[in-house]
Amino acid sequence: MCDLLALPSLKAVSFEATQVDLCVDAELIAIPSCEHHPAARPRKNGRDRDPIKVQDTPMHGKPVQLVIRRHQWQCGECRKRLPNRGPDIHPTKPMTRRLIRHVENALLRRTASDVAMETGLSTDQVGAIGAALASRLRAIHLPTPDILALDGIACSRTHKFQVITDGRTGQMLGIFRGLDADTAVRVLPDLVDLSKVKVLVTDMARENVAIGKAMRGVLHVADKWHVIEKCNTAVRGVVKDMADELSRSGKSQDAKKLAALSGKIAGERTPSERRTSQFEFDLEHAPNAISRYESVVAAHKARWHLMHFYSSGDRHLAASRLDQFRERAVHPSIQERMDSVLRHIDSHEAYILNFFDCLEKRPDGSVWGPTTSPAERKNGDLKRLWRASRGAGDEQFWMKAMFHPYHLDRHIIECGLCGTFTGPLQPGEVLERASRPARLPQDLRCDACCP
Template sequence: MTNFLYLPGWEVTDVQDRASEYRATAAYTPEPDVCPKCGTLGELYRHGVKVTDYRDAPVHGKQVLIEVRRRRYRCRACGGTFLQGLPDMDDTHRMTARCAEYVRQQSLLKPFTHVANDLGINEKTVRLIAREHIAAMNAAHRPYAPRVLGIDELTLLGKRRGIFVDIEGKRPLDLLEDHSRPVVTQWLHRLPHRHRVQVVSIDMWRPYRDAAADVLPQAVVVIDKFHVIRMANDAMETVRKSLQRSMQDKSRRASKRNRYLLLRRPPKLRPDQAFALDGWLKNAPDLADAYEAKENFFGIYDATTREDAEAAYAMWLETLTPGLKVAFKPLITSMTNWRKEIFAYFDHRVTNAYTEAVNGIVKIANRTGRGYSFDVIRARLLFGTRKPVDLLSQCPVCSRLHDPGDHIMPEGMLFILDGMDEDPPAPNLMVICSECNRFHTDRWFRSDHVSTPKSE
């Protein structure tokens, strides 16, 4: 019979193709010649068979169960008995070694229950394998010092967490259980070759600035510009909300519903939206002044040099009326307290946009399942993938999530919509993951093959 398992040294005697499962009966043919208990050579003889079920990685989108007829041996010299060794099996979890590797990879990308359903095993087994895998990867994880370091925080599992990223390399470096100054300072102290860091991008959180000054004195701290311009939007919103309180219900609802017109930059407005905004501002002069002040502040970031930006800010500050200075007071105060770091942007042009994107990835990873611990979420960020789940490809055969670059066009078994024999155009090809390629080649159906690329 064709080697269904495609593993070296295995003889498959029966394969049953069921609705949602393949059930194979197999035996491992190599026999031992040395007693593992006494070390005697050539004194072994067969002493019965033990039947054990092992799970394998999915094939054709179906679960795979292998009924292994495992031989038992007795030693004539010492009288000891032992079971035949199975190098391709993980006896601890009663599955093949490649199935255990499948669990390790997919548990960092998919909910544990989904992985368990793909294999037909208990969710607890997936959780235990994932926990062992995460512990091993954490022990080997060594963050590196990037040229541009991004530091931010996010709320996860009801607590504020610190996050570090390589902004230029677009890679997450670490996720900390806390974002306090002692924790951040300790992490920076342990960072290998931290002298390589030249720029640190942060929001206006003083512990980050103090920690960077203590541990990375050579680095320039830059305040993320989006946190600054957001304060200008908030100031304008303060004016809008104060005017909204004196409106009738219908007008108040319209003001709240159309506030996005005020927040959107003029070049991004459609003609009808620009017309509606113009009519709104003509009927609300105080709001029009706040809107103009907000847009003028945004224009500061169009400056090409730091000197031009500082001059533009000074001019903007002089044009504010006393009423607008009250509304924009939080922004003005921040510009005073963080002036050096805010205007450092015009020397280095660094933002924390990628850091904020990583924050979103972490939140997506948390939402894909329930009851995840901090360690699991951290591992999914650091070791699972650099891409959000919605940017991964899903194999149409085994449902495995994988990087779009990790795929193989099936050899000799091109899936053709119209029954054509020649190579079809690209839209008619089924793109499968590299793991499934072994089950979709002409070679796999030939009995002279005894191993898979992975086994080799």
């Protein structure tokens, strides 16, 4: 029979397929050695051991069970009976090593029940594998960037987490439960090297302000997108008020047209393929369709000035443009809606203006400033991963949140000798390793253990 299993220590003899799984009869061909007399030649004692049943990686979309026949071996020197499970079978679990790695990779993205159904294992077995992996992955410490971004996420009313990311790339650096400042001040030093952090980017929630004050010597910047979103909410409120007023006066068609223009009024972002910097927006004059609505035009112009503020190249110019926004925002027809935006800016003006103290000019001429936007874009994925972790505890949610973009043995390498992790690897390193001959997980080595 062809090498059906592709496991060096096992030889497939026959297999039987049913509607729900595959059963493979195999023979263990690996010869064990005595740990006390490795040079001694083992010999058979004349009888076979009882077959063992182990699970293997799924094949053709079905769980695979191996029924393995084994010979009984004894040491040629001390006559001691030798354990005989082979290097491809886990020494204590009824499964192959590669199945364990398959389960570990699947658990980074999927639920334990889903993985159990695919592999034929019980949910308890899958959960134990996930818990052991999460414990081992705690040894990985990613390098600390100079710009740190914090963003809170509420997965439910009682499950709220603080997400730590690289302010430049959005790479996850850590996640912990609780949004209060005391928890953050206690946990952050264990996750990142605070001595390397120069800039902290957060929204202006009370807890985040307290965290920034506790991190002495770090420039605390108010995230611009949270400021802009407050203004967007106010503009949408102005449009809604005018549309409601039109509906009450019997002009339902005008109300529908105005509501349909809400995105344009707020200032749509320029499509990425035509955008040269993160500050470029489609800020044309108010459409003719809204020119007769005084409050809507006033809100449109106020938001334009706030966007113009963030396109400033330095702090002094930005301060003057912020004053222009204030002048527009106190227009009598929109002042009530804009009041919360003005209070927010007045309370945190220093943090908002700190944005202009850490601008960077890139080689292509564009200007970049720190933001939590990369982390915000991952919130949907994090909530999905939390739902996939319910019942398994915060440790497995942490594991999924941190490592779901990666693949063990491809992006993260675990040494089969010392157990240390290397990675996550850069894309170039992943491609370079892909050109090497395939090796089983237990045969992978780190640089220290590689001869």
